[in-house]
Amino acid sequence: MEKPRIGWIGTGVMGLSMAGHILAAGYPLTIYSRTKAKAQSLLDKGAQWAASPKAVGAASDIVFSIVGFPKDVEEVLLGEQGALAGMAQGGIVCDMTTSSPALAERIAQRAAAQGCMGMDCPVTGGDVGARNAALSIFVGGEAAGLERIRPLLQCMGKIIMPCGVAGMGQKGKLANQVAIAGVMFSTCESLLFAQEAGLDVQQWLETVAPGAAGSTAMNVLGRRCLKGDFAPGFFIEHFVKDLGLCLEECRRMGLVLPGLQAAEQAYRQMLGRGQGKLGTQALVGGIAEACGKAWQH
Amino acid sequence: MEKPRIGWIGTGVMGLSMAGHILAAGYPLTIYSRTKAKAQSLLDKGAQWAASPKAVGAASDIVFSIVGFPKDVEEVLLGEQGALAGMAQGGIVCDMTTSSPALAERIAQRAAAQGCMGMDCPVTGGDVGARNAALSIFVGGEAAGLERIRPLLQCMGKIIMPCGVAGMGQKGKLANQVAIAGVMFSTCESLLFAQEAGLDVQQWLETVAPGAAGSTAMNVLGRRCLKGDFAPGFFIEHFVKDLGLCLEECRRMGLVLPGLQAAEQAYRQMLGRGQGKLGTQALVGGIAEACGKAWQH
Numbered sequence: 164m165e166k167p168r169i170g171w172i173g174t175g176v177m178g179l180s181m182a183g184h185i186l187a188a189g190y191p192l193t194i195y196s197r198t199k200a201k202a203q204s205l206l207d208k209g210a211q212w213a214a215s216p217k218a219v220g221a222a223s224d225i226v227f228s229i230v231g232f233p234k235d236v237e238e239v240l241l242g243e244q245g246a247l248a249g250m251a252q253g254g255i256v257c258d259m260t261t262s263s264p265a266l267a268e269r270i271a272q273r274a275a276a277q278g279c280m281g282m283d284c285p286v287t288g289g290d291v292g293a294r295n296a297a298l299s300i301f302v303g304g305e306a307a308g309l310e311r312i313r314p315l316l317q318c319m320g321k322i323i324m325p326c327g328v329a330g331m332g333q334k335g336k337l338a339n340q341v342a343i344a345g346v347m348f349s350t351c352e353s354l355l356f357a358q359e360a361g362l363d364v365q366q367w368l369e370t371v372a373p374g375a376a377g378s379t380a381m382n383v384l385g386r387r388c389l390k391g392d393f394a395p396g397f398f399i400e401h402f403v404k405d406l407g408l409c410l411e412e413c414r415r416m417g418l419v420l421p422g423l424q425a426a427e428q429a430y431r432q433m434l435g436r437g438q439g440k441l442g443t444q445a446l447v448g449g450i451a452e453a454c455g456k457a458w459q460h
Numbered sequence: 461m462e463k464p465r466i467g468w469i470g471t472g473v474m475g476l477s478m479a480g481h482i483l484a485a486g487y488p489l490t491i492y493s494r495t496k497a498k499a500q501s502l503l504d505k506g507a508q509w510a511a512s513p514k515a516v517g518a519a520s521d522i523v524f525s526i527v528g529f530p531k532d533v534e535e536v537l538l539g540e541q542g543a544l545a546g547m548a549q550g551g552i553v554c555d556m557t558t559s560s561p562a563l564a565e566r567i568a569q570r571a572a573a574q575g576c577m578g579m580d581c582p583v584t585g586g587d588v589g590a591r592n593a594a595l596s597i598f599v600g601g602e603a604a605g606l607e608r609i610r611p612l613l614q615c616m617g618k619i620i621m622p623c624g625v626a627g628m629g630q631k632g633k634l635a636n637q638v639a640i641a642g643v644m645f646s647t648c649e650s651l652l653f654a655q656e657a658g659l660d661v662q663q664w665l666e667t668v669a670p671g672a673a674g675s676t677a678m679n680v681l682g683r684r685c686l687k688g689d690f691a692p693g694f695f696i697e698h699f700v701k702d703l704g705l706c707l708e709e710c711r712r713m714g715l716v717l718p719g720l721q722a723a724e725q726a727y728r729q730m731l732g733r734g735q736g737k738l739g740t741q742a743l744v745g746g747i748a749e750a751c752g753k754a755w756q757h
Contacts, residue, residue, distance in 0.1 A: 264657075287671050299667055324667040326659055334657035335664060342650035342673035348719030349642020349675070356638045356706070356720075359713040360631035362623055367632060370596055370621040374584050376639035378646070378675035409653070416656045419751050421726055422645030423653075425718040454716050 166190050169315065170223030172216050172239045172246065173230040173260070174202045177286070180293035181229065181259070184318040186210055193222040195239075197230075216240070220249030220256075225312060229259040232404055236262045240270055240281075252278035255308055259300075261285045261340070261405050264330035264412060267303055271329030280308040281329055285336035286320060289396050297321050301339075303332030337412055340405040343443075344426035346380035351447035353381075354388055358459060365389055384444035391460045393445040400439030403430045429453070463487050466612065467520030469513050469536045469543065470527040470557070471499045474583070477590035478526065478556070481615040483507055490519040492536075494527075513537070517546030517553075522609060526556040529701055533559045537567055537578075549575035552605055556597075558582045558637070558702050561627035561709060564600060568626030577605040578626055582633035583617060586693050594618050598636075600629030634709055637702040640740075641723035643677035648744035650678075651685055655756060662686055681741035688757045690742040697736030700727045726750070 166189065171182040174196040182205055186192045192210040196202045199212065206212055213219045216239040220226055226246045228239050240246050240256050247256060247270075256274055258267065262285070271281035282304035292298040298320035302309050309325055316323050326335040353376065357367045368389065372381050387393070406427040413420055433439070433449040448458040463486065468479040471493040479502055483489045489507040493499045496509065503509055510516045513536040517523055523543045525536050537543050537553055544553060544567075553571055555564065559582070568578035579601035589595040595617035599606050606622055613620050623632040650673065654664045665686065669678050684690070703724035710717055730736070730746040745755040 287668065287673070289672065292671075299671055301667070322667055322670075324663060326664075331657070331659065335654070335659055335667070338650050338654040338657060338659065338664060339668045339671070339673050341653045342646045342668060342675075342678065345642050345644075345646020345649060345719075346673060346675055347642075349639045349646060352642060352717040352719050353635050353639035356710070356713075356715065356717065357632070357635040359715050360628070360635060360709065362628065362632055362635065366621060367623075367635060370598070370619055370632070371584065371636045371639060373619075374589075374596055374636070375586065375676050375680075376584070376636050376643060378639075378643055378677075379672050380675075381639065383672075412657065413653070416653075417751060418653065418656050418753070420649040420653065420747065421722040422642075422649050422719055425722045429718055450717065454714060456715070 167224035168193070168222060170219035170226035170246065172196070172219055172226065172228040174205065175229070176290050177293045178229040179205070180290070181319045184296050185315060188318045190315070193219050195219045215244045216242070216246045217244045217249035220246035220254070223254065225255045225257065225315065226250065227257050227259055231401070233262045233266050236260050236266060241273055247273060247277065247279065250277070250279055254279045255282060255311060257282040257284050257312055259284050259286055261336050261408070262333060263408055264333040264337070267330040267333050271304060280305055282308045282312060283329060283332040284316065285333055287336065287339050288320070293319070299324065301326050301332040301335035303327060304329045334412065337405065337409045341409050341420065341423050343380070344406060344423050346378040347443055347446055348422065348426055349376070349378060350381045350385045351388065351444070351450060354385060354447055355451055355458065359456065364460070387444050388447045388458070389460050393441045393448065395440065395442040397443050398439065399430055399433055399441050399443055399445065402443050403427070403434050403439070406430060464521035465490070465519060467516035467523035467543065469493070469516055469523065469525040471502065472526070473587050474590045475526040476502070477587070478616045481593050482612060485615045487612070490516050492516045512541045513539070513543045514541045514546035517543035517551070520551065522552045522554065522612065523547065524554050524556055528698070530559045530563050533557050533563060538570055544570060544574065544576065547576055551576045552579060552608060554579040554581050554609055556581050556583055558633050558705070559630060560705055561630040561634070564627040564630050568601060577602055579605045579609060580626060580629040581613065582629055584633065584636050585617070590616070596621065598623050598629040598632035600624060601626045631709065634702065634706045638706050638717065638720050640677070641703060641720050643675040644681070644740055644743055645719065645723055646673070646675060647678045647682045648685065648741070648747060651682060651744055652748055652755065656753065661757070684741050685744045685755070686757050690738045690745065692737065692739035694740050695736065696727055696730055696738050696740055696742065699740050700724070700731050700736070703727060
């Protein structure tokens with residue numbers, strides 16, 4: 164069977180690695196990205212450039228997108244120059260951005276209206292997971308669509324979780340972000356408490372991390388905090404977007420999650436102070452700063 | 461060298477196991493407990509009963525206490541019938557309750573005034589860690605005191621962290637509780653979000669637990685939530701006490717920790733609704749209930 168023609172929109176840190184795996188697996192690949200230079204390494208390896216998302220759609224059987232914000236998703240998939248506008252009947256658009264479940268539902272409806280399918284497949288695993296094709300992928304949309312894109316998802320990820328109808332993939336990812344909010348608070352607030360209490364914070368972390376207080380975040384990002392390394396694995400500005408989407412879903416569901424609310428506020432304050440390009444672990448400094456203190460590491 | 465005579469005050473879930481290890485190591489042991497019946501298994505194995513904490517102090521070179529609340533610590537160590545009132549010069553009182561750093565400082569001062577030493581050695585590792593002599597122990601107090609009690613701590617725990625002067629052991633433990641607050645929010649809020657979003661919560665947990673959102677709490681207590689098992693490994697009423705102590709320290713240090721505050725409030729609401737005897741993982745139901753919803757597992 165001939166390989167489907169793949170389209171790719173968005174070549175940021177995540178998208179670049181992910182599209183690279185698709186290309187390496189031998190699929191014909193057409194790319195559009197806001198900044199062409201960021202796609203150059205893929206073009207050098209044989210990918211085709213398209214001048215617009217619409218042109219990507221016209222050249223592809225299956226189009227993946229992974230961009231910044233829901234408004235970007237809306238533009239590149241549903242806009243006048245969006246992928247669906249160019250796509251023939253039978254195509255699939257698969258958005259891998261962490262985005263709004265309601266928008267994912269809308270994309271699926273728009274796709275269905277022209278005989279296509281819309282899937283939402285946000286991922287977790289970060290830049291390292293993307294590079295090593297070790298992402299976990301939450302899938303929303305029709306089962307028939309999943310069967311068609313599964314070989315491609317397997318090029319990018321290890322765990323594929325079918326979550327339900329369109330929008331449910333986003334909900335699975337947002338639930339993951341709710342959990343992340345808590346472990347970030349756990350890590351950063353406890354480290355800051357330890358510092359202000361006058362403890363040897365490094366030794367304290369080694370003592371508690373193997374126990375009930377331990378988390379992946381404490382082990383990975385807590386150690387970065389101790390080195391004063393606030394470089395982004397994951398940008399605060401993207402996390403604020405994700406937490407806002409989580410809160411929006413909470414409102415739709417009639418749910419009040421006080422920990423999530425507190426995290427969203429703390430990160431939004433940091434965004435307001437111009438710290439959106441730092442990594443999420445910079446929260447340890449953000450909480451300190453809000454009290455007129457400083458993280459000493 | 462002759463083994464020091466050990467005193468033990470408090471034979472709850474933790475204390476009973478811990479005192480058992482001391483006895484098994486061959487130390488002469490004198491016990492007082494509010495409820496004598498709870499000490500019976502130790503008395504059957506050769507421990508001596510004393511009618512008051514003061515009598516324990518009079519019979520011992522080193523007295524350990526692990527009781528419920530700071531007011532209990534104050535009573536059994538500093539009270540008229542407390543251990544220090546009975547203790548000869550050169551003795552050590554070592555409180556293993558999670559309690560107030562300020563009280564630990566006061567105990568050390570009172571002890572020093574009569575030629576004794578006061579140490580604070582709260583633990584983490586729960587009932588299982590106590591049973592398996594695998595606790596982590598935070599130690600506050602004089603280095604000379606630690607050297608004298610170290611062989612005894614090694615009967616109960618695996619990791620011994622010297623934290624500094626009197627009170628610092630408590631601060632090390634409280635920082636651990638700040639971290640626990642965050643991982644409990646992470647686990648319970650994300651599970652509840654997943655349920656309300658209509659996800660298969662069990663499958664969702666298996667997907668996210670190995671990733672960046674993962675924590676010991678999610679793996680251990682999250683799974684108990686999925687079985688509807690709210691039995692106490694750790695009582696909510698004790699955690700509310702701990703979180704209150706954390707907030708008190710925050711006020712002393714001029715620190716505002718919004719995640720901690722939110723957790724303390726959520727757990728305090730549950731205490732107010734008569735749920736103090738449930739395990740901390742019951743937070744998943746508590747958050748649901750506060751919104752008029754129910755945890756379905």
